Amino acid sequence: MKKIALALLCSLPIFASVHVAAAYPYIGELTKTIAGDKAEVSVIASASSDPHFVTPRPSYIGILRSSDLLILNGGGLEIGWIPPLLAQANNAKIVQGSQGYLDLSRYVKMIDKPVSLSRAQGDVHAEGNPHYALDPHIMPTLAKVIMLKLSAMDPANKNVYQANYDAFVKHWSDKLAQWDAAMAPCRNTQVVQYHELFNYFFNRYGIRTAATIEPLPGISPSSKHTMEVITQIRSEKIPLITQDDYHEPKTAQFIAEKSGARAVILAHDVGNGSLDKWFDTLVTQTCLR
Ligand SMILES: [Zn+2]
Known part of the structure; x- marks a missing residue:
């Protein structure tokens, strides 16, 4: 027993x-x-x-x-x-x-x-x-x-x-050290974000947010604001638009088509992978070499 x-x-x-x-x-x-x-x-x-x-x-x-x-x-x-x-x-x-x-x-x-x-x-x-x-x-x-x-x-x-x-x-x-080195070539560039979700990431690497797709925080894009963003991207030659994975991606795609900037969807949280992989992906998606 x-x-x-x-x-x-x-x-x-x-x-x-x-x-x-x-x-x-x-x-x-x-x-x-x-x-x-x-x-x-x-x-x-x-x-x-x-x-x-x-x-x-x-x-x-x-x-x-x-x-x-x-x-x-x-x-x-x-x-x-x-x-x-x-x-x-x-x-x-x-x-x-x-x-x-x-x-x-x-x-x-x-x-x-x-x-x-x-x-x-x-x-x-x-x-x-x-x-x-x-x-x-x-x-x-x-x-x-x-x-x-x-x-x-x-x-x-x-x-x-x-x-x-x-x-x-x-x-x-x-x-x-790896991420800092990989992001260095993108210092002093500009980005358009949907919401100011990635400010800490971009600030860390010297990338300035020139505009957001939402005209004001929490407010959906309007056609007037969208056209202004397209004009700004063209005149300032902004290379990158970042989109989160919970807002509609159509406006970002439209702006990318009209302006020639590259639009990417970025994960704001870790998802299924590891913390390493999350940042590995953020780095490779935002800073092309
Ligand atoms: Zn927020």
Whole structure:
């Protein structure tokens, strides 16, 4: 009898120490990298959905209900969808202000803070541009914040988190050197974006956003504005138009045909591949050599 009980016990899976809910896929990937098998990570939003407006699902409430730690992008990016889910999940461990609530934006210097919050400016991000994860140089800071949080919540595995973090930083600094070198030829060029989604990426590499396809944040393209963008691309010889994968791509394609610029669809989040592959692809798609 004892033998059977022991065999049963040994065959049980090793339970993760911390259950983590990650608001976006890149947060999930980073957390898995730091936590290894010490945490069970559930990602809420998918990489192809609009990060500003994630459609709520009952399963998301289930994830939040069973989590010890919620890791958010913050900076207002989840303001339209996380608060109602959190209210329904009713989990005291992960409410704002508790140990299990981690807002990564608090550790990042945000850019593009609006001068005024008038509705005439469109649907602006009141706290600044929250799409900071598109700058690969910010990733080690986020990794450190996650490592420290996991260590505080699960001190027994502190050494594991530290070792995984050290390995990540070493690997990532090699990748940063590759990406920086690959992007160097595109410094001082211009780009047209759909939404100012890739500002951190382009700012990092000295690429200036000359215009956006949406006339104002959150406002759909108008024909008048589209024609102005075409004229601007032609006169300023702007080589690149970038499009996210959740807005309609037709306007970008039309502008590309009329202006001669190259239009590419870029992933704003990690998708099915790794963090490395996400940035590898961003680099090769935006800077042709
Ligand atoms: Zn945005």
